[in-house]
Amino acid sequence: MGRNRATLADVARRAGLSKTAASMVLNGREGTRLSAEAHQRVFAAAEELGYRPNLAARSLRTRKTATIAFVSDIVATTRFAGGLIRGALDAARERDHVLLITETQGDATFEQYAIEAMLDRQVDGVIYAAMATRRLTVPPAILGGPVVLLNATSPDDLPCVLPDDERAGRTVTTALLDLGHRDRIALIGRNRLKEDDAEVSLAARARLRGVHRALDDAGVDLLTECFCAEWLPEHGYAAMRTLLGRPTRPTAIICMNDRLAFGAYQALAEAGLTVPDDISVVSFDDDPIAAWLRPGLSTTALPHEQMGRRAVEILLDGGGATPSLVPMPLRRRRSLAAPAG
Amino acid sequence: MGRNRATLADVARRAGLSKTAASMVLNGREGTRLSAEAHQRVFAAAEELGYRPNLAARSLRTRKTATIAFVSDIVATTRFAGGLIRGALDAARERDHVLLITETQGDATFEQYAIEAMLDRQVDGVIYAAMATRRLTVPPAILGGPVVLLNATSPDDLPCVLPDDERAGRTVTTALLDLGHRDRIALIGRNRLKEDDAEVSLAARARLRGVHRALDDAGVDLLTECFCAEWLPEHGYAAMRTLLGRPTRPTAIICMNDRLAFGAYQALAEAGLTVPDDISVVSFDDDPIAAWLRPGLSTTALPHEQMGRRAVEILLDGGGATPSLVPMPLRRRRSLAAPAG
DNA sequence: AGTAGCCGCTAAACTGATTTAGCAGAGCAT
DNA sequence: ATGCTCTGCTAAATCAGTTTAGCGGCTACT
Numbered sequence: 001m002g003r004n005r006a007t008l009a010d011v012a013r014r015a016g017l018s019k020t021a022a023s024m025v026l027n028g029r030e031g032t033r034l035s036a037e038a039h040q041r042v043f044a045a046a047e048e049l050g051y052r053p054n055l056a057a058r059s060l061r062t063r064k065t066a067t068i069a070f071v072s073d074i075v076a077t078t079r080f081a082g083g084l085i086r087g088a089l090d091a092a093r094e095r096d097h098v099l100l101i102t103e104t105q106g107d108a109t110f111e112q113y114a115i116e117a118m119l120d121r122q123v124d125g126v127i128y129a130a131m132a133t134r135r136l137t138v139p140p141a142i143l144g145g146p147v148v149l150l151n152a153t154s155p156d157d158l159p160c161v162l163p164d165d166e167r168a169g170r171t172v173t174t175a176l177l178d179l180g181h182r183d184r185i186a187l188i189g190r191n192r193l194k195e196d197d198a199e200v201s202l203a204a205r206a207r208l209r210g211v212h213r214a215l216d217d218a219g220v221d222l223l224t225e226c227f228c229a230e231w232l233p234e235h236g237y238a239a240m241r242t243l244l245g246r247p248t249r250p251t252a253i254i255c256m257n258d259r260l261a262f263g264a265y266q267a268l269a270e271a272g273l274t275v276p277d278d279i280s281v282v283s284f285d286d287d288p289i290a291a292w293l294r295p296g297l298s299t300t301a302l303p304h305e306q307m308g309r310r311a312v313e314i315l316l317d318g319g320g321a322t323p324s325l326v327p328m329p330l331r332r333r334r335s336l337a338a339p340a341g
Numbered sequence: 342m343g344r345n346r347a348t349l350a351d352v353a354r355r356a357g358l359s360k361t362a363a364s365m366v367l368n369g370r371e372g373t374r375l376s377a378e379a380h381q382r383v384f385a386a387a388e389e390l391g392y393r394p395n396l397a398a399r400s401l402r403t404r405k406t407a408t409i410a411f412v413s414d415i416v417a418t419t420r421f422a423g424g425l426i427r428g429a430l431d432a433a434r435e436r437d438h439v440l441l442i443t444e445t446q447g448d449a450t451f452e453q454y455a456i457e458a459m460l461d462r463q464v465d466g467v468i469y470a471a472m473a474t475r476r477l478t479v480p481p482a483i484l485g486g487p488v489v490l491l492n493a494t495s496p497d498d499l500p501c502v503l504p505d506d507e508r509a510g511r512t513v514t515t516a517l518l519d520l521g522h523r524d525r526i527a528l529i530g531r532n533r534l535k536e537d538d539a540e541v542s543l544a545a546r547a548r549l550r551g552v553h554r555a556l557d558d559a560g561v562d563l564l565t566e567c568f569c570a571e572w573l574p575e576h577g578y579a580a581m582r583t584l585l586g587r588p589t590r591p592t593a594i595i596c597m598n599d600r601l602a603f604g605a606y607q608a609l610a611e612a613g614l615t616v617p618d619d620i621s622v623v624s625f626d627d628d629p630i631a632a633w634l635r636p637g638l639s640t641t642a643l644p645h646e647q648m649g650r651r652a653v654e655i656l657l658d659g660g661g662a663t664p665s666l667v668p669m670p671l672r673r674r675r676s677l678a679a680p681a682g
Numbered sequence: 683a684g685t686a687g688c689c690g691c692t693a694a695a696c697t698g699a700t701t702t703a704g705c706a707g708a709g710c711a712t
Numbered sequence: 713a714t715g716c717t718c719t720g721c722t723a724a725a726t727c728a729g730t731t732t733a734g735c736g737g738c739t740a741c742t
């Protein structure tokens with residue numbers, strides 16, 4: 001791997017100058033008094049030798065590595081990680097940085113290990129990502145340098161990037177209201193644990209708040225709210241079935257995420273009902289299945305790439321109001337229609 | 342990030358020995374003649390100072406970084422990446438290594454950039470991963486050091502890790518044969534492009550070969566094979582519909598992947614048919630939707646974690662037969678039953 | 683005439699590890 | 713007494729950059 005690369009000394013020699021001069025020219029140092037001709041010679045020599053600096057040597061001196069640690073609790077089990085990583089990767093590349101990835105798996109030992117590995121490698125900063133939007137406490141060891149929380153907040157008020165779930169709650173609700181749905185909108189996916197424990201989820205509470213605010217503004221009440229122990233298809237399915245067993249059938253359903261909506265679709269199909277003619281469905285996340293369902297599920301997209309991007313921007317460029325809320329755009333598909341009758 | 346850490350010199354001073362001695366002790370060098378007492382003192386000093394070596398300094402000298410580059414074509418757009426990364430991460434951690442991740446997005450410029458970034462950081466080896474199992478040519482620049490292909494092969498016969506798609510083809514087929522399905526098994530998802538162009542996919546051909554071999558061994562012919570332009574739900578849906586328009590209805594369907602199967606499920610539900618009572622369905626990938634479908638879809642799992650793991654093992658420990666084929670286990674769910682009648 | 687300042691550049695120190703070469707003293711044989 | 717080996721350890725070189733301090737020559741000003 002990278003044997004016999006030209007060194008700065010080689011470049012300097014070929015340019016007939018000192019290492020100092022070569023270093024300054026190549027780093028574009030301001031205020032140096034090296035002649036235009038010296039610049040030329042150095043650039044030419046570097047070009048001819050295909051010179052690339054040895055970053056280990058550089059960071060030994062400068063304590064900068066152009067490397068960002070991306071520490072997450074769980075990457076594998078959720079498809080969402082990909083987007084976060086990709087966004088971060090893109091933004092990092094634009095800034096000539098690279099990503100060192102580790103995973104804690106929610107395990108203290110692994111976390112300790114991951115952090116030591118990062119510190120040993122002198123990363124320039126840490127992105128601490130959670131796969132479910134939630135509050136967490138970051139290990140004190142990483143507070144020595146810049147940190148940005150991704151998809152999480154912490155009690156220490158560290159800079160963080162979050163999806164704007166509350167606004168998304170408003171978005172899905174007004175989408176229904178605008179179509180004329182009124183008092184027969186039902187909600188699937190209330191969940192005490194997610195709503196009350198910020199360390200489990202921030203999304204549930206925020207989404208709900210958005211929904212309720214939008215309804216309040218319009219002076220409309222929900223028909224009913226179904227509790228779900230988890231946000232999985234089977235729970236959406238069960239909730240939808242009980243909903244259909246009630247006397248007044250809803251004209252629209254808001255599901256707290258796409259997996260619940262998927263379950264709801266299954267129950268609707270089984271009951272011989274058609275989306276959106278009989279019931280409109282709207283949801284959150286823009287999981288790939290949302291596009292695969294028939295008809296396509298309208299849902300607010302978790303902007304993972306943007307979030308990953310934003311985290312790197314804040315870390316490296318500094319900046320902005322600190323809970324950086326990234327909008328969740330509504331993906332309109334065929335699951336929405338005006339209420340029948 | 343990691344200010345004022347103790348250096349080797351600090352440890353040596355505290356132990357009343359030279360840097361040389363301290364270095365040798367901490368690295369557990371054999372054949373050194375340092376006294377047991379010297380060992381003790383160095384360990385104690387390191388412990389007390391919380392010494393951790395500066396890896397930049399170390400790699401400047403040794404040209405080892407305990408870092409592996411994980412280069413992939415596309416990480417974000419596929420949920421599969423997570424598993425590969427997670428497996429690689431685990432195996433790397435066990436060997437005290439860390440993963441540097443980059444993405445080429447199939448773009449030559451990005452690829453060039455990614456490779457330079459890795460070489461500049463003197464990674465110890467490269468895992469070159471493809472998100473769809475396929476053949477690819479690795480850029481010559483990385484051939485200077487150890488490389489393992491993950492989910493890909495190359496014309497250069499580099500060591501590689503692949504899922505055992507052919508065996509999976511046998512597995513799904515014999516699962517049906519064992520239940521008594523015979524001449525009314527249909528296949529959805531033939532695709533010239535995927536089958537004939539190894540740079541697009543190796544899976545299609547291998548799966549198909551497995552299916553055909555298993556059928557041949559049993560002396561059974563397929564009822565029919567449906568072509569699909571893509572392996573997406575809508576194509577599975579369309580294929581299933583045409584299949585149901587034919588005179589003889591199949592008793593079982595083999596789908597080339599789970600997304601096709603998902604589409605097939607949609608068409609079956611629409612036609613009022615029940616899985617598995619009317620038709621059994623089996624497939625490949627173990628996409629999360631497989632578990633969410635009703636009834637659960639039986640499918641052969643792509644062992645992404647294992648593959649990621651294996652790649653690191655081969656890279657670091659060397660070894661084994663070179664196309665390392667990782668088995669795809671059958672996840673039996675409720676979509677399989679004996680043919681009716 | 684003296685000196686201050688600028689110009690264009692360089693020598694050498696420094697970062698923190700590993701590694702090579704070798705030194706002082708003890709023990710032993712000749 | 714001399715030479716040899718072994719023991720336990722260290723000085724110094726090395727990796728490839730960045731950075732500090734400063735040098736010699738020239739001009740300009742007092």
